[in-house]
Amino acid sequence: MAGLTAGIGLKPEHYDDALRCRSAGVWFEVHAENYMIEGGPRRNWLEAVRREHPLSLHGVSLSLAGSEPVDPVAVAGLARLVRELEPALVSEHLAWSRFDGSYFPDLLPFPRTAEALKQICANVSRVQDAIGRSIAIENPSHYLVLEGHDFEEIEFLTHLARRTGCSLLLDINNVFVSARNTGTSAERYVDAFPADHVVEVHLAGHRPDPTHGQRLLIDSHDTAVAPEVWSLFERLVARAGPRPTLIERDAELPAFDVLMAERDQADRRLLLREAKVA
Amino acid sequence: MPGLRDFQARFARDLWSREDCSSTSPLANQPGFSVYRNTVMAGCVDALAANYPTVHQLVGVDCFGDAATAFVRKFPPTSGVLAGYGQGFATFLSSFDAVAELEYLPGVAMLDRIWTESHFAADDTVLKPTDLARLTPEGLSRTRFVLHPAARWQTFETMPIYTLWQRHRDGLPLDVELDWRGESALVTRPAGAVAWTAIPHAVAVFLSSSASGKRFDQAMDDAATADGADDASWLPALIHAGAFARLEGRP
Numbered sequence: 001m002a003g004l005t006a007g008i009g010l011k012p013e014h015y016d017d018a019l020r021c022r023s024a025g026v027w028f029e030v031h032a033e034n035y036m037i038e039g040g041p042r043r044n045w046l047e048a049v050r051r052e053h054p055l056s057l058h059g060v061s062l063s064l065a066g067s068e069p070v071d072p073v074a075v076a077g078l079a080r081l082v083r084e085l086e087p088a089l090v091s092e093h094l095a096w097s098r099f100d101g102s103y104f105p106d107l108l109p110f111p112r113t114a115e116a117l118k119q120i121c122a123n124v125s126r127v128q129d130a131i132g133r134s135i136a137i138e139n140p141s142h143y144l145v146l147e148g149h150d151f152e153e154i155e156f157l158t159h160l161a162r163r164t165g166c167s168l169l170l171d172i173n174n175v176f177v178s179a180r181n182t183g184t185s186a187e188r189y190v191d192a193f194p195a196d197h198v199v200e201v202h203l204a205g206h207r208p209d210p211t212h213g214q215r216l217l218i219d220s221h222d223t224a225v226a227p228e229v230w231s232l233f234e235r236l237v238a239r240a241g242p243r244p245t246l247i248e249r250d251a252e253l254p255a256f257d258v259l260m261a262e263r264d265q266a267d268r269r270l271l272l273r274e275a276k277v278a
Numbered sequence: 279m280p281g282l283r284d285f286q287a288r289f290a291r292d293l294w295s296r297e298d299c300s301s302t303s304p305l306a307n308q309p310g311f312s313v314y315r316n317t318v319m320a321g322c323v324d325a326l327a328a329n330y331p332t333v334h335q336l337v338g339v340d341c342f343g344d345a346a347t348a349f350v351r352k353f354p355p356t357s358g359v360l361a362g363y364g365q366g367f368a369t370f371l372s373s374f375d376a377v378a379e380l381e382y383l384p385g386v387a388m389l390d391r392i393w394t395e396s397h398f399a400a401d402d403t404v405l406k407p408t409d410l411a412r413l414t415p416e417g418l419s420r421t422r423f424v425l426h427p428a429a430r431w432q433t434f435e436t437m438p439i440y441t442l443w444q445r446h447r448d449g450l451p452l453d454v455e456l457d458w459r460g461e462s463a464l465v466t467r468p469a470g471a472v473a474w475t476a477i478p479h480a481v482a483v484f485l486s487s488s489a490s491g492k493r494f495d496q497a498m499d500d501a502a503t504a505d506g507a508d509d510a511s512w513l514p515a516l517i518h519a520g521a522f523a524r525l526e527g528r529p
Contacts, residue, residue: 033358036358036361037359038398038401038427039398039399039400039401039427040396040398040428041397041470041471042397042398043401044401044470060358061357063358066282067282067283067286074357074359077359099286099287099290100287100290102290102354102355103354103355103356103357103358104290104321104354105317105318105321105322105325105360106314106317106318106321108286108289110285110286111285113282115281115282116282142310143310143311143313143314144305144308144310144311145308146305181310209309209313211309212309216310218313
């Protein structure tokens with residue numbers, strides 16, 4: 001990860017801009033599943049971007065937090081991408097999205113029990129063995145108050161990292177959204193997160209639910225990073241130092257320059273911290 | 279506390295239940311549950327809209343949403359790779375009441391489908407006209423034309439569905455009087471981008487026979503029974519369109 005500063009999520013609309021981009025340390029992240037295709041222009045575009053810039057593969061469908069073993073076809077698809085693209089980072093979520101033959105395009109919650117920890121450790125290990133490297137696991141957004149947890153989320157992720165050797169991806173917008181939705185403290189979460197395991201940070205925008213307003217925030221990735229999320233990011237960077245940081249935008253895509261300006265805001269905060277340490 | 283599997287089974291069942299159904303599960307009655315329900319459905323419907331853009335354009339957002347939602351409930355995705363989602367959507371549309379009078383819609387969906395398949399198909403070499411240069415007529419007869427992985431074709435027996443689809447795809451107004459008869463279409467990926475063209479029915483037969491492993495002379499015999507067979511004057515255009523990867527079985 002050496003040399004990675006701040007990056008942006010890459011969408012097809014920005015392929016040409018990304019190819020031409022020369023900002024120092026910039027990198028791009030894509031959803032791995034969108035490139036688990038046989039060939040064609042989409043793969044060619046990504047390979048062209050990869051020749052110019054570091055790349056991060058972000059999986060959204062492996063369903064690590066499910067009771068079933070990860071789908072071998074999906075894991076093989078990820079392994080092929082990792083082999084062919086040699087990404088700087090590979091990540092997935094602490095969530096499930098597959099059950100009994102169906103795939104649900106979302107990151108679904110589960111009770112963090114000892115049983116779940118054992119199954120998720122097994123799934124993370126299966127993936128890491130197949131791709132021959134460690135992956136970073138991301139804290140999800142929460143919209144429900146679930147009963148029956150044996151572990152706090154941070155405790156659960158720490159066990160997961162220690163047992164499997166995986167690293168962690170801290171999504172600060174998810175922390176903010178989850179804290180608001182479940183009545184917990186985002187500051188305490190960020191302060192307690194095991195920084196030693198963090199190899200990547202995500203920043204994104206959120207929106208109030210159209211019906212429930214500010215009491216239910218949606219991790220929508222369709223707007224700029226909120227001021228409260230920037231504050232939490234500064235808080236993390238002050239404590240833990242700089243980490244490769246991604247501006248995620250999946251909808252209402254602005255011009256490339258607008259996203260890059262937001263990326264530069266993250267980059268300035270990382271550089272400021274580096275300057276202080278020096 | 280139920281085990282993880284039981285928790286998932288109940289959660290999955292509640293995800294597909296309708297918002298207005300009162301659930302027996304307290305979790306599904308929390309306001310936040312609808313976020314998951316909406317995200318899952320929107321993810322599936324958006325994937326169908328991406329894979330069937332001409333159908334979407336023809337029927338409009340609301341009608342497409344109704345048809346797609348009904349399809350998703352019946353055939354949820356089985357893979358996280360949504361680029362392949364929607365196999366069977368064309369057949370489903372033919373039995374979906376709200377669009378039943380649009381007889382051409384399933385055919386339009388078939389063309390959207392083969393466009394998507396072509397777009398994501400494997401890369402391969404593309405046969406060049408010069409690859410045929412040293413073939414004798416007899417050699418040509420015994421040669422097999424191996425289809426390019428991105429080549430797809432479709433025949434419509436009674437309706438000008440290709441013209442309808444192509445005018446939408448190319449952003450042209452439907453201001454021409456449609457000649458109401460069958461058409462065949464070829465979709466290929468000659469130079470990195472998907473391309474499409476009308477072909478005589480006989481050419482579609484030739485392509486299907488070639489794809490099944492038949493030699494040139496056998497495929498030509500099969501094509502001879504179909505409309506537009508004449509001679510092989512269309513072969514250079516097929517090669518130019520990138521329909522073939524290579525020749526096999528050259529003497």
